[in-house]
Amino acid sequence: MQFDIKKIVRPNIEKLKPYSSAKDEYSGVASVLLDANENALGSPLTKWYNRYPDPYQTAVKEKLSFIKKVPASQIFLGNGSDEIIDLLYRAFCEPGKDNIIICPPTYPMYEVNANINDIQIKAAPLLPDFQLNVAHIEQLVDEHTKLIWICSPNNPTGNSLDRIDIETILNHFNGLVVVDEAYINFSKQKSFVQSLIDYPNLVVLQTLSKAWGLAGLRVGMCFANEEVVGYLNKVKAPYNISLVAQELVLKALEEVGQVNDMIQHLVEMRIALAQVIESMPHVEKVYPSDTNFLLVKIPQATNLYQYLCSKGIIVRDRSSLLNCEDSVRITVGNEQENTLLVDAMAEWIESTFPA
Template identity: 60%
Template sequence: MPDTQTTNNKPQTSTSAMNFNVNDLVRKNVKQLVPYSSARDEFSGEAKVFLDANENSLGSPTTKWYNRYPDPHQLKIKEKLSAIKGVQPKHIFLGNGSDECIDILFRAFCNPGKDNVIICPPTYGMYEVSAHINDVELRKVPLLENFQLDLVHMETRVDDFTKLIWLCSPNNPTANSLHREDIEAVLNNFPGIVVIDEAYINFSRQRSFVQELAEYPNLVVLHTLSKAWGLAGLRLGMAFAGEDIIDICNKIKPPYNIGQATQDLVLKALDQVDDVNEMIRILVKERDAMAEQLLSVAVVEQVYPSDANFLLVKVGDAKAVYRALLDKGIVVRDRSNVQLCEGCLRITVGSPAENTALVNSLKDFGAAL
């Protein structure tokens, strides 16, 4: 990261982010791109007869509700999200899951075969997959043993062709939040775009970086409705950023990337904030209770602190434990082959009954040894 000085193994922050100019980063072909103009882009307002988009005006034998194209800009959803998240709609991009947001950021800012990005493993696997799909060099800066950023190593890996740094906080699969001051150091010193994936932020006491968009023009924050909102099947992800970055994402996305059925259901869900907050409270309570119960299980060696809706659990012979749970019809995630997660299982917090079944199955496995 340019213009940094290290003291006590931590880079001191500078103000290079204040000189950030997205036009210096965006790919030339994207900058020159004339986006597709759909029928719904050329018309707004109310009408009785729609004969502009070559839709089937008779509807479908299955349903009469979805024969029309959806709002390509998802304005009603963004208005509701604006009130919930405290940011203006112009700072919101909606994707078909966060994975679409991730892919679009690669396509917007990384020239294939030329540019590079940085990830900090162990972390969410789609950053690496998207890099390979887009033919972008991937530079890995592993987390430290305490699952925090190695800023000194990161500084050595950044060069003039580094366009994106991907940070996941709370992190998957380690479940911890990254130190806020370390993230701020990256934001202040890196002249490219810093993406903070906050998919699990609702289960944490940490403050979201969404409120920092005005301070950091190089910041992109990812959220999702898949976790706390319980809508994984609808596939709706959110990117929050400065208006210039959002405009670029909108140029690239397919015209109707969020279907009408998803928009309808999401609009209903966004009216249920109180219910979602109560569900989060229950899941966090269950998470903490399960963590305590697991510590009394013989095969469990360590339960790592969690700011997410899952636990990273170190066990003796992770693969054998994984198979034993499968035999009981319980599916967890074997992370024992992942760097820094050797011997670990990632266990999602379930319902009270599911959590009890898991703990009892682990006790049975230990008793059988």
């Protein structure tokens, strides 16, 4: 496999002269800041917020570098991983010409953003056991294939994908392989972050929205080689992570112990919830999960979804996704929420399938 980033990047992005912010041009210590058309009088909030944030989130990346054991230069932060998904298309995929490969059922934003960017989508559906069909993926690759999306653990199926399969793809494909590890903290599998050194074409996405409990701050992480990070920096909006988000993330990153406790608690609740749901009559299957959610196969799943909504309990009806007929995806809640869910499911089963 011959990987050459220059063959992957869009020619207009290679040539692009990116926007140069006031902070790009002067990063020393200054006492009079008259360079960015900010409001020198302050703000209705704390005076602090009248200034633009660090465009490259240096302090956050240093802290993440320590936690993730990845050089800060190999980290890119987005306004959620959703922004990074879009930026990967904008940096590497030529609209109307290039294509990408997805492995459905999977996280729908890979497809939505490809459509927004007018990138052709090729699908290599997961096998019936929800593992990768490597031969099919390899068959689909052509000279215009720029990205292969691999979500592990996968949303909505919940399982981790076989590491050897992912390595085979990394070894054979000379475009970028994006491994989306949004749920990795709930899994016993090893992250691919430590494999960046072995694969120049590897991009790993993680997020603070799940295990870290910071979905409202919108911070997603991308770990990749420095050239990929460089192109993403070229394409992003100058101040894509707000000052509030940077400050709060820095604070949260001090609390690794508390986050690990939450992860452990959520995993214990997931195991307990899976056992309870599995034992309910008419439940066909609770799929094994390495995440903070469960995919449950049950007849008339759409009807169950509507019943739960009517009780104020919102899950996701995933029945329309490939190989997910009659399935709902249930996020593990807190103890009380899980009890309410189980009670409502039991009521619905009783009334829908009278003995």
